Amino acid sequence: MMFTRENKIMLDLFFIAQAAGKTAPNSQLMSQIQLMAMLVLGLVAYWLLFLRPHNKKRKEMQDKMSKLTKGDKVVTIGGIHGKVSSVKDNLVVLKIDDKTEITFDKTAIATVVNQKAQSEKESADSDTKQKMEIEDEKK
Numbered sequence: 001m002m003f004t005r006e007n008k009i010m011l012d013l014f015f016i017a018q019a020a021g022k023t024a025p026n027s028q029l030m031s032q033i034q035l036m037a038m039l040v041l042g043l044v045a046y047w048l049l050f051l052r053p054h055n056k057k058r059k060e061m062q063d064k065m066s067k068l069t070k071g072d073k074v075v076t077i078g079g080i081h082g083k084v085s086s087v088k089d090n091l092v093v094l095k096i097d098d099k100t101e102i103t104f105d106k107t108a109i110a111t112v113v114n115q116k117a118q119s120e121k122e123s124a125d126s127d128t129k130q131k132m133e134i135e136d137e138k139k
Contacts, residue, residue, distance in 0.1 A: 065109065085101055
């Protein structure tokens with residue numbers, strides 16, 4: 001009986017499939033361990049890529065809300081721009097214009113516009129003070 005090239009390839013594939021089907025008990029255990037390792041790696045990647053940054057942003061926003069003071073400029077989740085006129089527990093009173101004040105829940109504040117500028121100004125002031133002290137020490 002003469003085999004063509006295609007027949008030889010089919011026979012080779014058949015024998016390879018048979019050999020792969022006969023797995024030892026240890027190889028089955030290894031495949032389960034590999035599956036568990038992949039699941040653990042997937043969960044770690046999910047935590048690093050999604051949960052950790054989200055929690056970090058939430059904590060930063062909570063810090064900003066706790067430091068919210070009178071005069072800070074903010075934007076609400078509805079897009080209303082205003083200046084904080086008072087802060088009480090979980091409530092913030094925003095001054096929208098000369099005659100309009102609206103009370104919001106702190107969770108309705110989307111961004112704090114002015115607070116960041118203040119912290120940058122404070123850090124720039126401290127850098128300037130440090131440079132001046134260094135120059136005074138050199139003299």
